[in-house]
Amino acid sequence: MRTISMWRLISFIIIICYAASHYGGYSAVAICEMIFSMVFFGIFMMELDKQIQVVNWVWTDLFRAGIGAVLYIITSLICVIGGAGDGARIAGGVFGLIAGLLFGYDTYTIFQQIKSTRQHAAASTG
Template sequence: MADSDRLSAPGCWLACTSFARTRKGILLFAEIILCLVILICFSASAGAQAYSSLSVVEMILAAVFFVIYMCDLHNRIQFINWPWSDFFRALIAAILFLITSIVALVERGNHSKIIAGVLGLIGMCLFGYDAYFTFPFRQQTHTAAPTDPADGPV
């Protein structure tokens, strides 16, 4: 193995893991973990396996967006509008988790189904915050107008 390969590996690892320390990285990682816990709770519940498909799909989508942002692919692949895609993913997930959690809590199953319903409401809040945080118009930067006169200082 050449010295350049050995030296570039820590830099690549540092570049990839630096995203995990950002607010977006922490949100996506928390979404992945929460979806996994909800999946386990729904799978443990008798007769509630139909609800687990939402957490599987959202866990996979959150992992895909985590990898895309971590590897900086959102700047390399320009034909997809990543902020809008991420916004709609999080918004739809929040709405679907709200509906699924309410249905699971109203049916009054066993304890794992109730826990999954409550965690789904927490997931709804997490995905809703992610949708609010990634709203594309909110991220636009505003440049301040110059305050000095155009002809120079007086």
């Protein structure tokens, strides 16, 4: 649960940096990721993941984190490389790179969780 709150905080910092820059269009990734993390936070806090069994929430969270990592890294590299003279854009890009690495780590930990549950489920009881 703490990681979801951290994603909202770093996404909010990135939104502020991109909004202060001359090119505010890069804030769309941060806004989308912040909304997705708020939705997942609500789902996990209200334990709707246990009630709505149609969706595999672990895999959905894996895809959210993986797509977030890729999008943050791509947009942040674009902002850092092409942000000469725009300090807010470069700062947003640096925070975006940090967020991309954190999302990548989150993807790795979720994948390890999926891998460990599959190994436990595949073991025979006989």
